[in-house]
Every structure is written in C-alpha cells, then in structure tokens.
Amino acid sequence: MAQMTGLNYKIQEMAHRIRELREIESFTIAEMAMKTGVTEQEYIDCEMGRSDLNFAFLYRCALAFGVDVGDIIEGSSPNLNSFAVTRKGEGQRIEEAHDMVYYNMAASFRNRIAEPLYVQAAYSAEAEKEDIKLTTHEGQECDIVIDGQLKVQVGEHISILNPGDSIYYDSGTPHGMIAVGGKDCLFYAIVLNPTGAPIPELTPEKVMPGTALQEFPAENGRTRVWHRFADVEKDEKG
Numbered sequence: 001m002a003q004m005t006g007l008n009y010k011i012q013e014m015a016h017r018i019r020e021l022r023e024i025e026s027f028t029i030a031e032m033a034m035k036t037g038v039t040e041q042e043y044i045d046c047e048m049g050r051s052d053l054n055f056a057f058l059y060r061c062a063l064a065f066g067v068d069v070g071d072i073i074e075g076s077s078p079n080l081n082s083f084a085v086t087r088k089g090e091g092q093r094i095e096e097a098h099d100m101v102y103y104n105m106a107a108s109f110r111n112r113i114a115e116p117l118y119v120q121a122a123y124s125a126e127a128e129k130e131d132i133k134l135t136t137h138e139g140q141e142c143d144i145v146i147d148g149q150l151k152v153q154v155g156e157h158i159s160i161l162n163p164g165d166s167i168y169y170d171s172g173t174p175h176g177m178i179a180v181g182g183k184d185c186l187f188y189a190i191v192l193n194p195t196g197a198p199i200p201e202l203t204p205e206k207v208m209p210g211t212a213l214q215e216f217p218a219e220n221g222r223t224r225v226w227h228r229f230a231d232v233e234k235d236e237k238g
Contacts, residue, residue: 012049019085021065021067022047024065035060058072083109084107094117101119102118103118103120104116113192113194114190121150121177121186135175136171136173137172137191138193139171139194140168140170140191141175142190143161145162145166146186146187148184149180149181150185151179152176153176154173160180
C-alpha cells in the first residue's frame with residue numbers, strides 16, 4: 001500500500017462511502033452501473049478509487065442512494081454511521097513510527113470511539129537488544145497477534161505474544177511493543193479512545209534529518225501534548 005496524496009486520499013474516501021452506501025442499499029454492481037450510466041468495469045474502477053470521480057457520477061450515485069452529493073463528498077450522511085466495511089488490504093495507511101506501519105480499518109466511520117488498527121511491525125535485531133520505547137495516551141487498548149511474535153511491555157510487565165494471543169491494558173500506563181523471534185509481526189490493535197485525545201503512535205514527532213528524536217519524561221505516567229514542543233529544566237524554585 002503506497003502513501004497517498006491528499007487528492008488520492010479524498011478520492012479513496014468518496015469511493016469508500018459509495019461502496020458502503022451500495023452495500024447498505026443492497027444494490028449490485030450491475031444495478032449501480034445502470035443507475036450511473038457507466039459500464040460495470042467503469043463503476044468498479046470508480047468504487048475502488050482507481051478512477052477520478054466526476055460530478056455527474058457522484059450526482060447519479062447520490063440519487064440512487066437517496067442522499068445529497070455533499071453526503072458522499074464530505075461523509076455527512078447519517079447512513080454512514082451504520083457500519084464500515086474494510087476489505088482485506090484496503091485499510092487507510094496512517095503513519096509509520098517505531099518500525100511499525102498502521103492501517104485504520106474504520107476510517108470512514110464517523111464519530112467512532114475506537115481506532116481499529118492493522119499493524120505491521122518490522123523485525124529489527126538492533127531494537128530487540130534495546131529497551132522498548134514506551135508511550136502513553138488516554139483510553140484502553142487490546143492487541144491481538146495474527147502472525148509472528150510480539151514483545152509487549154506494559155509498565156514493568158513484559159509478555160511475549162504468539163499468534164492468537166492477546167493483551168488488554170490501560171493505555172495511560174507506559175507501554176510499547178516490538179517484533180521478536182527473527183521475523184516481522186502482524187497484529188490488530190484496538191484502541192478505545194472515547195475522549196478523542198491524540199494517540200502518540202499515530203501522530204509521531206516530525207524530526208529534521210540528522211537530528212535525534214527527543215524523549216520527554218511523563219507527568220504522573222502520562223505524556224502531555226506540550227512535551228512535543230517544549231524542553232523544560234527545573235531550577236531551584238521548581
């Protein structure tokens with residue numbers, strides 16, 4: 001899955017909404033192709049985000065689904081709160097940090113209180129010898145290993161998870177994980193985040209080339225937003 005431009009990302013978002021609305025209405029591809037005045041292959045290309053979506057096509061889709069065009073463009077239709085289907089290999093790539101690539105499996109679901117993530121953790125022999133980098137954020141998390149082995153640290157506790165194993169924990173406790181066992185690890189991370197607070201793994205530091213990522217101490221076990229922007233020294237007055 002390649003990194004997308006802003007325009008391509010927007011096209012993918014609209015295409016995903018069209019697919020969801022078609023499944024909600026139980027229309028077949030052949031029916032939608034007829035309703036939108038295109039061939040079945042042209043419709044498939046549009047719904048997969050492989051083709052530009054012109055206004056005429058979007059307007060005809062909106063008529064077929066009984067929604068406004070703006071609902072498809074901006075995702076404002078209440079229907080889009082019903083469910084989100086993400087096919088294999090189609091998760092929205094979010095960011096890469098700590099040798100991990102994250103894919104959101106419910107990117108089009110509005111007002112969600114959880115982030116269901118498919119994570120690819122690259123194995124690193126060097127990282128296996130070092131301390132695990134720990135982060136904190138609001139909410140709770142459940143990690144479920146699909147393939148490979150995952151070494152997870154929560155506070156002072158360390159576990160090695162194998163395929164089918166899972167761990168559930170308070171995300172406010174410093175935690176981190178790495179792939180071990182000599183191979184990459186695939187796992188699901190379900191992050192329950194009802195407050196909508198930033199998740200460090202999904203909003204990593206932007207570091208200039210040639211500089212090191214600066215680590216900041218946590219306050220009461222929690223990393224605060226200002227830690228990203230200010231380096232603080234305490235004087236004799238605290």
